[in-house]
Amino acid sequence: MDGNEEGPLMDKRAAGQETVTTALEDNLRAIDIPPRPLIIDRIRDEMMQGDPCLRRVGQLISADVGLAAGLIKTAGSPSFGLRTRVRSVADALMLLGLDVTSRAVAAISLRRAFPNSGHYVRFWDASARIAALSGWLAQEVSLPGLPAADAYTFGLFRDCGIVILLRRLPTYMQTLARANGDTGRSFTAVERAEHPTDHAVVGGLMAVDWWLPEEICQAIRHHHDRAALASFPPDLPTLSRRLIAVSQTAEHLLQQLSGASRTQEWAKLGEVCLPLLGIDEEDLRQMHPGATAIIQTAD
């Protein structure tokens, strides 16, 4: 139900042991945010070796069929920036390199680490579309130092704090509705008026725990922060500001094309986002056909 199955290794375990393990994992999940998948640590261990072995990492990933399929699909998607067709885990590893693979694995593991039922399904579907559009948009604006893989990963992780807070704070659903509708205050200011923290801080904390790069962590922490986007001299690294701009623009495109606009973010942030990407509203309109195709692919 929660989509957090551990792959084929799990099937080989004795039934009794499996129950104990599941109980322990449930217990851990009850008290904690989703722990970083072990596979990320394994890839990092391999990267620390003087002579990392792609084959060994490939074997680790292939041992988890769901992860392997996810990696091939992600690496092959137009959002990830590879022009070549990806047929195997080995292809993906060779084309992406260990660092980006580790990020892709984090992105794929994210959804599996959370419950995947009820209203969460809609949430993750929306995140997946924004991530896909972000990766594609990063290539369309083709700014130096804005990797599509980073834009994609950020798009997925950006709002994971919302899921954590929905599970922790009983009245958070109502807060979300108010934050989405507020035309004056920032999204996080509405959250902070009702709770001691907000989804950007919680998401940033989880990204730090999953060892995502600092620029992505900072972008998560500040993705509703107009002042941080517009300040000069900048408070945030250029990559962080561009990641925020890409994902906000992607979300705006999605809302324009699907006709469903339930947030006020573009009214609050749009005018600082477009200059960060070096485009204007007219450029954006010309992107509509391409964006529509990407949304269909993502679905």
Next chain:
Amino acid sequence: MIAESFLRLVPERSEIIKRKGTASGRFRLRVRAMTGSPPARSDPTTGFHLRNAAPSVVARLFAATDRVPASLCAMWLDLDRFRQVNDSFGYAEADAVIALIAGRIRSVAGERATLLRMGSDEFAILLSAVATPDAERIAGRLLATIDQPIPLGGILLRPSVSIGITWRLAADDPLSLLARADRAMGEAKRQGGDRFVVVAAEPLGATSAAWSARQDLEIESVLHASLATGDLDLHYQPIVRPDGSVEAVEALMRCAVGGRQVSPLQLVAVAEKTGLIVRIGEWILLQGARCAARLRAQGCPTKVAINISRLQLYSESFLGNLHAALICARLPADAIELELTESLFVDASPVVQANLRGAREAGVGLAIDDFGTGYSSLANLKDLPATKLKFDRAFINELPEDRRAFAILSAITRLAGELGMVVVAEGVETAAQLAACEAARVDATQGFLHAKPMSEEELSQWMETRKAR
């Protein structure tokens, strides 16, 4: 003598040329010297006057300010720890950083200032008709502007500068004025850098600051690598009540540099300097809260004490991070305790006070760390929002022989108890020290006598063993 000391530095010029940028740049400079054409008067990296032009440039300013000599102000700037940037990243990157910082200096000093590059990481600013308050204001802005982080090779370089300020005296020649500013800078550096020192007249004595920046930079790079790979580690040291129960465990950051463990104090100093403390601080809050939650789940409920640095408390996002960690770990606020030094408790910054108040109102415990090492004030004690007072190990070291130390320990323990604080003695290493602490009626003790800092797994086992007893 002064002129000599200045001239002695001139041979370094060849070194500066050697260091500069690209091969073609070197070649050009060398050709100029050989053909006897006048040496370049402005530095290509910064656009400032070169060091060898200093005597004539300053002499011209002297002539222009002859009527009111005292209005000519000289500032000497030396970037802190910059040599290590050269060594670690190479001269091309270092030059790019220098160019950026030179731009910052120019933007603060203004168009009327005369700017000189006096060494690879040293600059002089000369300002006419500037009074003391203006000069101090400019120096303050220089400190704040140069301090902005610069991304370099995957890390965030946090430059800082030491500044010496002086004014022209009647007896000065150009070189003696600069030399006095240089010595004032040396004093600023001796006081720890990242500050300015004003010298009106009397020259300061020579200073010899020991500089351990190389090691700092090494720690910095390891911290960066650790943050990228998840190699940081927290260890926990129990705080034990006289009846043997565990009052709390203190979380301590661990990181090895070149196979040797670096002290948490040194780690925090470097992390603060480089801005890494924000990320590390968040990570420690989350890991500490998770540890407390897991210990609870295992039936060993205990508080986890987490050290909080100055920079964290100066951040407006501190309370949000603290709550995020508590929410993520599903932990009640009273299971966490923050340890901070007394100077932070009395810090006048409204942000610090709001953070302390907010933490306390949420139910998070606040401990005064290292009590007895600074200018501890008993009068302050009644006003601090602290729930715990931790006597520094330096104080406990004196026990049991030093009867005065014992008298202070027992008197303050009684006083703090009446103010509602729990008293802990740190650094308890011998049975005699433990006996003295217990005789002084401290509430709990911490030190190697009970246990050294250990991994979470070792701590769990240690607690299980004690429970079994």
